[in-house]
Amino acid sequence: MMLSLTLLLSPIVSSYTIPHFKQNFLSDPSVHVAGSEDFIDQTRAQAEALKEHLWSIARDPENTEMINRVFAEKNTACINNMEDAIEAVEAATKLVQSQVLN
Numbered sequence: 001m002m003l004s005l006t007l008l009l010s011p012i013v014s015s016y017t018i019p020h021f022k023q024n025f026l027s028d029p030s031v032h033v034a035g036s037e038d039f040i041d042q043t044r045a046q047a048e049a050l051k052e053h054l055w056s057i058a059r060d061p062e063n064t065e066m067i068n069r070v071f072a073e074k075n076t077a078c079i080n081n082m083e084d085a086i087e088a089v090e091a092a093t094k095l096v097q098s099q100v101l102n
Contacts, residue, residue, distance in 0.1 A: 038099050047093035051086050058082040 055098050057063050071081055 043093055043096050047089050051089050054082060054086050054089070 060066065067082060071079070079088055
């Protein structure tokens with residue numbers, strides 16, 4: 001599911017330069033929990049960083065046309081808008097957490 005979401009949103013994310021994305025994503029201290037090997041913490045931190053990044057893309061009016069084109073594609077039947085995409089990230093994160101805890 002995460003791979004599908006990544007492929008779906010790749011035109012949006014790729015509209016940002018790699019250094020911009022890398023700087024914002026990798027400099028976020030929540031992306032990597034220092035000294036923690038806890039897979040659940042890492043998954044949650046990365047999901048939160050991704051959701052914030054997606055919201056920041058959605059808030060930028062310059063991205064409206066591109067976002068509309070991405071979600072107008074026929075291969076996005078389950079994800080119709082950015083809110084659905086962010087909900088999918090959260091659902092996938094909860095799925096990972098539930099499987100690791102069981």
